[in-house]
Amino acid sequence: xxxxxxxxxxxxxxxxxxxxxxxxxxxxxxxxxxxxxxxxxxxxxxxxxxxxxxxxxxxxxxxxxxxxxxxxxxxxxxxxxxxxxxxxxxxxxxxxxxxxxxxxxxxxxxxxxxxxxxxxxxxxxxxxxxxxxxxxxxxxxxxxxxxxxxxxxxxxxxxxxxxxxxxxxxxxxxxxxxxxxxxxxxxxxxxxxxxxxxxxxxxxxxxxxxxxxxx
Amino acid sequence: xxxxxxxxxxxxxxxxxxxxxxxxxxxxxxxxxxxxxxxxxxxxxxxxxxxxxxxxxxxxxxxxxxxxxxxxxxxxxxxxxxxxxxxxxxxxxxxxxxxxxxxxxxxxxxxxxxxxxxxxxxxxxxxxxxxxxxxxxxxxxxxxxxxxxxxxxxxxxxxxxxxxxxxxxxxxxxxxxxxxxxxxxxxxxxxxxxxxxxxxxxxxxxxxxxxxxxx
DNA sequence: TGATGTGAAGCGGTTCACAGCC
DNA sequence: GGCTGTGAACCGCTTCACATCA
Numbered sequence: 001x002x003x004x005x006x007x008x009x010x011x012x013x014x015x016x017x018x019x020x021x022x023x024x025x026x027x028x029x030x031x032x033x034x035x036x037x038x039x040x041x042x043x044x045x046x047x048x049x050x051x052x053x054x055x056x057x058x059x060x061x062x063x064x065x066x067x068x069x070x071x072x073x074x075x076x077x078x079x080x081x082x083x084x085x086x087x088x089x090x091x092x093x094x095x096x097x098x099x100x101x102x103x104x105x106x107x108x109x110x111x112x113x114x115x116x117x118x119x120x121x122x123x124x125x126x127x128x129x130x131x132x133x134x135x136x137x138x139x140x141x142x143x144x145x146x147x148x149x150x151x152x153x154x155x156x157x158x159x160x161x162x163x164x165x166x167x168x169x170x171x172x173x174x175x176x177x178x179x180x181x182x183x184x185x186x187x188x189x190x191x192x193x194x195x196x197x198x199x200x201x202x203x204x205x206x207x208x209x210x211x212x213x214x215x
Numbered sequence: 216x217x218x219x220x221x222x223x224x225x226x227x228x229x230x231x232x233x234x235x236x237x238x239x240x241x242x243x244x245x246x247x248x249x250x251x252x253x254x255x256x257x258x259x260x261x262x263x264x265x266x267x268x269x270x271x272x273x274x275x276x277x278x279x280x281x282x283x284x285x286x287x288x289x290x291x292x293x294x295x296x297x298x299x300x301x302x303x304x305x306x307x308x309x310x311x312x313x314x315x316x317x318x319x320x321x322x323x324x325x326x327x328x329x330x331x332x333x334x335x336x337x338x339x340x341x342x343x344x345x346x347x348x349x350x351x352x353x354x355x356x357x358x359x360x361x362x363x364x365x366x367x368x369x370x371x372x373x374x375x376x377x378x379x380x381x382x383x384x385x386x387x388x389x390x391x392x393x394x395x396x397x398x399x400x401x402x403x404x405x406x407x408x409x410x411x412x413x414x415x416x417x418x419x420x421x422x423x424x425x426x427x428x429x430x
Numbered sequence: 431t432g433a434t435g436t437g438a439a440g441c442g443g444t445t446c447a448c449a450g451c452c
Numbered sequence: 453g454g455c456t457g458t459g460a461a462c463c464g465c466t467t468c469a470c471a472t473c474a
Contacts, residue, residue, distance in 0.1 A: 008415065009443070015414040016395055019370070033455060042397050046445055046458095053457055061456045062452040078414045079421025097312030101409070109413055148416060155234070172416040180231055182257050188419040190412045194316070197405045198324055199230040199293045200223065201363060201387040204403040206294025224465070248433060261436095261467055268435055276434045277474045 010051045011078065016041075017048065018074045025067050033064035083108045084172075085145050089161050090152035091116040091124070091131045094176055098152060099126050112144045134161070138168040148172045155179040162189070225266045226293070231256075232263065233289045240282050248279035298323045299387075300360050304376050305367035306331040306339070306346045309391055313367060314341050327359045349376070353383040363387045370394040377404070 020041045024032055038045035052058050052065075055077050059065045075081060086104060088095045091114045098104065099111045114126055115134040124131045132140050140146070149165040151158050151173060158177035165173060172188045175181060178195035235256045239247055253260035267273050267280075270292050274280045290296060301319060303310045306329045313319065314326045329341055330349040339346045347355050355361070364380040366373055366388060373392035380388060387403045390396060393410035 007443075011415055011418045012411050014418075015408075015411040018414075019393060019410070020395070035455080041395050043395070044445075045455095046447095047443090049456060050444085050458080057457075059456050060452065061450075062454045064455065077418070077421075079417040080414065082417070082421060084417065084420065093312060093315050097308060100308050104413075107410075107413060108417065147420065172420050174412060174416060178234060180235070180256050180258070188416060190415055192407060192409065192412060193230075194407065195234070195322075196227050196230040197389060197407060198319075198322060199233075199295065200226055200405055201389060201403060202294040202297070202299065202323065203226045203229075203292070205299065205362065205387050206292075206297060222465075250433080259467075261469095262465090264434060265436080265466085272435075274434050275474065276472075277432050279433065 004054075006054055010054055013043075013047070013051050014074050014078055016043070017051070018071065018078070021067050021071045021074070025071060029067055031064045031066055034059075036064070080108050083110065084148050085109075086111045086148045086150060087113045087115060087137070087141060087144070087146040087165075087170075088150040088152055089115045089134060089137070089165070090154075091118070091121045091126065092152065095150075095152035096126045098150060098176075099129050109148065112146060113140055115140075134164070137164055141165075141168050141170065146170065148174070151175040151177055153177060219269075221269055225269060228258075228262070228266050229289050229293055231258070232266070233286060233293070236282050236286045236289070240286060244282055246279045246281055249274075251279070295323050298325065299363045300324075301326045301363045301365060302328045302330060302352070302356060302359070302361040302380075302385075303365040303367055304330045304349060304352070304380070305369075306333070306336045306341065307367065310365075310367035311341045313365060313391075314344050324363065327361060328355055330355075349379070352379055356380075356383050356385065361385065363389070366390040366392055368392060 020037060034045040034048040037043060037048055056073070058070055058073055086109050088099055088111060095114060099114060104111050111129055114129055114131040115137055116122060116131055117134045121131050122133045147170065149170045151161050153161055155177045158175060158179045159181055162173060162175070162181050162183060166184055166187050171186065175189060175191040178193045181189060181191065183189040235252060249260040249263040252258060252263055271288070273285055273288055301324050303314055303326060310329060314329060319326050326344055329344055329346040330352055331337060331346055332349045336346050337348050362385065364385045366376050368376055370392045373390060373394045374396055377388060377390070377396050377398060381399055381402050386401065390404060390406040393408050396404060396406065398404040
């Protein structure tokens with residue numbers, strides 16, 4: 001077992017492994033080897049072993065991994081046994097869509113508040129989540145024990161929003177605005193930039209057929 | 216100018232540079248050096264120069280880059296001067312939210328059709344986009360000249376949908392389902408996995424404060 | 431002088447290959 | 453025999469440092 005710093009790429013893959021194990025578990029399997037996992041889900045067996053070895057010796061030589069045991073181990077590593085309370089900033093189309101997103105509703109993340117600066121939206125309810133004035137973020141965040149912020153505002157406002165939520169003590173932020181943001185030490189920022197993804201597709205389609213690589 | 220294979224990381228950054236240049240352009244600036252670009256937008260100047268050098272010599276020594284000229288060059292490289300027609304498979308919450316997403320409506324991507332297998336949804340209109348039976352994908356894709364597919368169905372159906380759209384000749388696919396998908400040669404697949412992003416935040420929050428790296 | 435474009439060095443992640451264990 | 457865990461090799465991306473040019 002390594003004690004070095006864990007790469008984010010490794011933890012990202014743990015998420016993937018977990019979902020693969022869920023599928024195998026649903027099929028009633030009890031054990032799986034890294035090779036079987038790899039061939040079935042288009043992964044690399046050495047990488048699976050190396051990723052898991054960062055956190056302990058979960059496997060049994062000659063056998064593989066016990067699926068249920070490994071699921072629990074990975075869940076625990078990823079902190080999926082702890083609940084988080086999410087505040088979404090931006091009650092526009094994206095923000096309201098996210099507040100209903102099953103990824104939030106079916107996991108250990110609960111959306112407990114929306115925020116906006118538009119007086120016309122403040123006080124609205126999206127599902128059973130209320131829209132608050134962004135000016136009251138600190139107060140509401142404290143009252144509702146929000147520990148994760150989701151930025152779903154237009155790009156020009158994203159940095160301001162990020163600064164505001166980090167000043168309120170939020171340590172984990174997911175950003176959907178297509179803008180490069182600067183975050184202070186000790187805060188985790190994950191950006192999902194659909195613009196980049198779309199333009200990447202655009203670039204691919206602009207290449208002469210067959211001359212470009214594929215994911 | 217290199218003629219080697221262009222890394223996807225490079226083209227992703229071109230998207231970022233383009234938006235940075237848009238901002239500078241709006242401020243009325245005419246030129247910018249890689250160093251100024253880097254310090255202002257939290258980027259690396261050497262990387263900017265190297266990325267751009269892959270496609271030509273756009274800069275002027277002693278001066279920097281002409282903003283308007285560079286914007287046009289990058290737009291052209293990314294194929295943003297060509298229009299694309301998007302079909303979204305999955306008319307659930309995510310699919311319908313995406314069909315209204317400004318990223319689609321304000322760029323060279325037009326959403327022209329939605330698809331679903333739920334008879335209760337087929338024939339509906341989301342905005343002015345109709346929902347078709349996924350069984351008719353090939354026919355509608357041809358009729359409406361769809362060249363980009365967006366997968367917004369639950370994970371267990373994602374691979375089937377991907378196979379169907381690639382068989383219909385689609386060469387560029389954006390996937391929102393949290394599942395590792397296998398794609399045939401010559402097709403570009405971009406996956407946006409919110410589950411991974413959320414679990415990454417969960418992992419970070421589960422670490423003892425200060426022991427974990429930050430983006 | 432000031433900035434680009436680029437070979438070379440550095441670094442981190444992936445893959446290989448095998449010792450060690452069940 | 454089969455599979456894990458892991459040092460070593462490999463590979464690709466990033467960063468440095470500087471020759472080159474306006």
